Amino acid sequence: MAKKNAKSSVKKVAPSKPTEEKQTKISTTDLPRKTIEDCLRVANAIFENYGDSASFDELAVAVKLSPKNVVFKYLVWGAQAYGLILKNGESYNLTETSKKIFQPENKTQKRESIIKAILIPTTLSRFY
Numbered sequence: 001m002a003k004k005n006a007k008s009s010v011k012k013v014a015p016s017k018p019t020e021e022k023q024t025k026i027s028t029t030d031l032p033r034k035t036i037e038d039c040l041r042v043a044n045a046i047f048e049n050y051g052d053s054a055s056f057d058e059l060a061v062a063v064k065l066s067p068k069n070v071v072f073k074y075l076v077w078g079a080q081a082y083g084l085i086l087k088n089g090e091s092y093n094l095t096e097t098s099k100k101i102f103q104p105e106n107k108t109q110k111r112e113s114i115i116k117a118i119l120i121p122t123t124l125s126r127f128y
Helices: 036-049 056-062 070-081 096-102 109-118 122-127
Strands: 053-055 085-088 091-094
Touching (some): 036 053, 036 085, 036 091, 036 109, 070 085, 070 091
């Protein structure tokens, strides 16, 4: 009786190609990378230090971060996405929503304004 050659009975299989996954990019205005608590730091910096508006560099100084720091940029973009600040030329202005958060007229106005801000980014509003 002849033995089968072990090498001849093994089939070679071509290596599988990794599947390419298409990544979806989500804008920071649709889904901020920072929480509303974090982004309120930026709006609060304008409110406490500059009144109603501040430049990008003034904001960076007020929150104690470099204007080139990516974390600072995410905070500013997040504050814009939540509707806490608006860019007007070279300056950033507080919105009515952020003014109501920092100077509420009654007990519920602050809470309602924070909820309103959370619902502005479209991706977050789908969950809440």
